[in-house]
Amino acid sequence: MNILIAGLKRLLANIIRIGIVSDVDLANGLCRVKMGNLETDWLNWLTLRAGRVRFWSAPSLGEQVMVISIGGELTTGFVLPAVFSDANPAPSQSADAIVITFPDGARFEYEPETSHLAVTGIATAVIEAGESIHATAPNITCTASVKITLDTPEVECTNNLTTDTLNVKSGGQMSGDIRHSGGQFSSNGVIVDNHSHGGVERGGADTTGTK
Numbered sequence: 001m002n003i004l005i006a007g008l009k010r011l012l013a014n015i016i017r018i019g020i021v022s023d024v025d026l027a028n029g030l031c032r033v034k035m036g037n038l039e040t041d042w043l044n045w046l047t048l049r050a051g052r053v054r055f056w057s058a059p060s061l062g063e064q065v066m067v068i069s070i071g072g073e074l075t076t077g078f079v080l081p082a083v084f085s086d087a088n089p090a091p092s093q094s095a096d097a098i099v100i101t102f103p104d105g106a107r108f109e110y111e112p113e114t115s116h117l118a119v120t121g122i123a124t125a126v127i128e129a130g131e132s133i134h135a136t137a138p139n140i141t142c143t144a145s146v147k148i149t150l151d152t153p154e155v156e157c158t159n160n161l162t163t164d165t166l167n168v169k170s171g172g173q174m175s176g177d178i179r180h181s182g183g184q185f186s187s188n189g190v191i192v193d194n195h196s197h198g199g200v201e202r203g204g205a206d207t208t209g210t211k
Contacts, residue, residue: 011072018083021063031059031079033067038074040067045079060103062087 019035030042045065048055059065064085069077084090092099092109100108106121119125127133142148184191 014069014072014074014077017067017069017074019065019067021059021061021065021079024058024061026058029058033065033079035067040074040077043067043077043079045081057081064088 017035019033019040021031022034022039023032025031025042028042029044031045032042033040045059047057059079059081063081064083064087066080066083067074067077068080069075082088091101091107094111094113096113097109097111102121104121104123106119108119110117
């Protein structure tokens with residue numbers, strides 16, 4: 001009887017246990033968990049979705065997790081990530097925010113209290129869409145310390161365009177009223193608004209050109 005009771009206690013104790021990830025098999029989606037002196041066999045970890053929609057976030061070495069075992073047998077266990085620990089504390093103290101941090105320092109955060117979304121610490125980003133991308137806001141600021149490249153057959157600005165300098169390399173057209181003030185306006189080396197003509201004569205004779 002005592003042996004039976006001891007066996008039942010062991011099974012009950014093994015239904016839910018907490019341990020530390022000791023090894024990860026990324027190719028097969030398996031990990032091992034160490035609980036004191038005991039280390040599990042290779043176990044599947046639970047994920048948010050694993051059907052038509054699939055989610056991947058592998059547990060890391062040293063991460064504190066729960067092992068849930070059917071019937072208390074560790075060989076039937078599943079690993080449920082994760083539990084914050086002293087080694088891996090919570091990245092936020094907000095009541096409502098969603099915060100995801102990565103080992104390279106990247107951080108994804110949305111704070112409902114301020115309605116602020118922030119993605120920081122990344123090196124590169126790629127967004128690809130088969131049809132269109134829309135960004136709408138009263139003010140949009142795009143800052144690049146080196147260059148912004150618009151690689152497209154056509155760029156359309158529906159209203160006023162303000163720029164400090166303008167460099168047109170391959171020709172084009174302008175229509176409508178054009179007003180110029182301040183500085184010089186030159187064409188092929190000739191200052192349009194301030195130049196002289198040689199060989200000026202009365203009548204319908206042509207001048208000898210601009211100077």
